Amino acid sequence: MIVTINYLNYLNGSAKIIVYVILLQEFRTQGMIRRGQRRIRSKTARAMCTWSHYRFRQHLINKAREHPWCQIIVCTEEYTGKTCGSCGYIHEKLGGSKEFCCP
Numbered sequence: 001m002i003v004t005i006n007y008l009n010y011l012n013g014s015a016k017i018i019v020y021v022i023l024l025q026e027f028r029t030q031g032m033i034r035r036g037q038r039r040i041r042s043k044t045a046r047a048m049c050t051w052s053h054y055r056f057r058q059h060l061i062n063k064a065r066e067h068p069w070c071q072i073i074v075c076t077e078e079y080t081g082k083t084c085g086s087c088g089y090i091h092e093k094l095g096g097s098k099e100f101c102c103p
Contacts, residue, residue, distance in 0.1 A: 021071050022072050024060065024075070027057075033045040082094045
C-alpha cells in the first residue's frame with residue numbers, strides 16, 4: 001500500500017489545501033493462502049485470514065467519500081514500489097533496494 005500526500009500552499013501561506021491521493025493496491029488474500037499455490041507458511045496464511053483487508057479497504061473508501069480532498073485509487077501491484085509519490089518518476093533500475101530516493 002503506497003500513500004502519496006501533496007501539499008498545495010498558495011496565496012500568502014494563510015490558506016492551505018491538503019490533497020490526499022492514496023494508491024491502494026489490490027490484495028488478493030484468497031490466492032495467497034491456497035495450499036497448492038502458496039509460497040508462505042501455514043502460520044502466516046492463518047494470520048492473513050484474520051486481518052480483514054477487504055473491510056479495511058471499504059472503510060477507507062467510505063471515509064474518502066466524506067472528504068472531497070481525499071481520493072482513493074485502487075491499482076495493481078506493478079510499479080508501486082518504483083514510482084515516486086510526489087512527482088510520478090518511475091525508477092526502472094531500483095532492484096531490491098529498500099528505500100526509494102527520487103533523483
